Amino acid sequence: xxINLIVLFLILSIYSFLxxxxxxxxxxxxxxxxxxxxxxxxxxxxxGFIDKLYIPLSHGNLAVIFPALLxxxxxxxxxxxxAFLAKFPLAFLLxxxxxxxxxxxxxTDIVKQIYTTIIYSPHSPWFTIFNNIIIIIALFATMYYxxxxxxxxxxxxxxxxxxxxxxxMVGFGASFGYTIMARISLLIEVIKTVIHFF
Amino acid sequence: xxxxxxxxxVLIGGIFMAFQYYLHIPLMKDLYNxxxxxxxxxxxxxxxxxxxxxxxxxxxxxxxxxxxxxxxLTTIISFGVVIIxxxxxxxxxxxxxxxxxxxxxxxxxQATIFSLLAFYIxxxxxxxxxxKNFSATILLITASIVIIGRIPLGDYLAKITIxxxxxHSFSLLNFPQWVQWILNVPNVGVKRAFKFGITIGIILTSFxxxxxxxxxxxx
Numbered sequence: 426x427x428i429n430l431i432v433l434f435l436i437l438s439i440y441s442f443l444x445x446x447x448x449x450x451x452x453x454x455x456x457x458x459x460x461x462x463x464x465x466x467x468x469x470x471x472x473g474f475i476d477k478l479y480i481p482l483s484h485g486n487l488a489v490i491f492p493a494l495l496x497x498x499x500x501x502x503x504x505x506x507x508a509f510l511a512k513f514p515l516a517f518l519l520x521x522x523x524x525x526x527x528x529x530x531x532x533t534d535i536v537k538q539i540y541t542t543i544i545y546s547p548h549s550p551w552f553t554i555f556n557n558i559i560i561i562i563a564l565f566a567t568m569y570y571x572x573x574x575x576x577x578x579x580x581x582x583x584x585x586x587x588x589x590x591x592x593x594m595v596g597f598g599a600s601f602g603y604t605i606m607a608r609i610s611l612l613i614e615v616i617k618t619v620i621h622f623f
Numbered sequence: 624x625x626x627x628x629x630x631x632x633v634l635i636g637g638i639f640m641a642f643q644y645y646l647h648i649p650l651m652k653d654l655y656n657x658x659x660x661x662x663x664x665x666x667x668x669x670x671x672x673x674x675x676x677x678x679x680x681x682x683x684x685x686x687x688x689x690x691x692x693x694x695x696l697t698t699i700i701s702f703g704v705v706i707i708x709x710x711x712x713x714x715x716x717x718x719x720x721x722x723x724x725x726x727x728x729x730x731x732x733q734a735t736i737f738s739l740l741a742f743y744i745x746x747x748x749x750x751x752x753x754x755k756n757f758s759a760t761i762l763l764i765t766a767s768i769v770i771i772g773r774i775p776l777g778d779y780l781a782k783i784t785i786x787x788x789x790x791h792s793f794s795l796l797n798f799p800q801w802v803q804w805i806l807n808v809p810n811v812g813v814k815r816a817f818k819f820g821i822t823i824g825i826i827l828t829s830f831x832x833x834x835x836x837x838x839x840x841x842x
């Protein structure tokens with residue numbers, strides 16, 4: 426019961442921000458930062474340090490010493506003279522991160538997206554074909570609207586751009602409505618939590 | 624020289640990770656998994672630096688006495704208590720006190736912080752939802768349809784406006800179906816256009832990093 430009252434107090438402290446910034450909100454904000462940082466640290470420590478370093482080392486896999494040594498170079502930032510050492514582990518993370526993005530991104534976000542946009546069965550029902558045509562028009566009109574390297578003086582350019590704006594507004598409206606509903610759902614969940622306390 | 628070595632690591636790591644996706648060689652797949660694991664190990668050390676910065680900032684605030692001492696102390700104490708409880712309970716993967724703190728405090732409080740946006744969005748809607756011109760009207764109509772279609776009122780309106788034409792029956796105000804159509808058809812086209820742009824940007828940035836054109840991270 427006491428814990429419920431504490432959580433209720435903290436929830437109300439957060440909502441007090443709607444009136445104006447105040448000490449109760451700041452206190453709760455710092456509290457959330459503290460516990461979130463600790464939780465994130467514990468989870469990554471378990472996943473990275475214990476699972477990927479300590480356990481392999483205890484099984485005799487000495488290769489994991491290399492990333493551990495590379496990671497230790499991050500502590501070079503503690504001194505200005507050795508700060509450059511932190512660039513080496515950073516380079517490793519950046520290199521593999523950048524390389525990882527290329528292949529899967531090209532396949533899933535470009536090739537597969539083009540494939541699903543233009544390929545459809547001729548035996549599909551008429552409304553599927555109609556929907557596909559709408560998707561193609563929305564896609565090209567939106568992309569054309571953002572193509573700023575072209576001079577768009579012809580009437581056809583203006584028509585395509587206007588169509589692009591139309592579909593953009595539909596997309597933004599849908600996203601906006603969807604976001605509102607998601608946040609309201611969260612609010613309802615919080616209210617339910619508070620009601621559950623009593 | 625230091626810069627050269629760092630750029631060399633990025634180049635080798637980047638090219639290897641990009642190529643291994645297309646070359647189905649078992650050795651390369653093993654190396655790929657090893658590199659991924661190494662990346663996680665290295666990021667743990669970066670996390671130590673992050674935590675050090677967080678605590679250092681709180682300590683600096685206490686020393687400079689900028690605000691109430693209670694604020695930086697709250698962060699330090701809440702962080703320390705969670706870590707100490709985790710250590711006392713044997714630093715296990717599923718530590719009961721850590722899970723308790725997570726479910727009792729972190730989940731509802733984070734949900735509350737995110738739900739604050741509901742009020743601001745409502746306030747923004749009041750200002751933005753005005754049919755000033757054609758584009759704004761389209762935005763207003765679409766958002767309204769999505770909102771109504773996602774609440775019980777949408778289902779109710781769909782139910783009470785069912786009419787029968789011959790053997791077929793359909794609803795005049797079928798908001799839930801309209802929402803599905805908006806989200807699955809025009810919205811998909813727009814999202815796909817954005818996705819193309821974002822992906823091309825990400826790929827080009829990746830190439831710039833791998834080939835050392837983008838070097839801001841070295842400064």
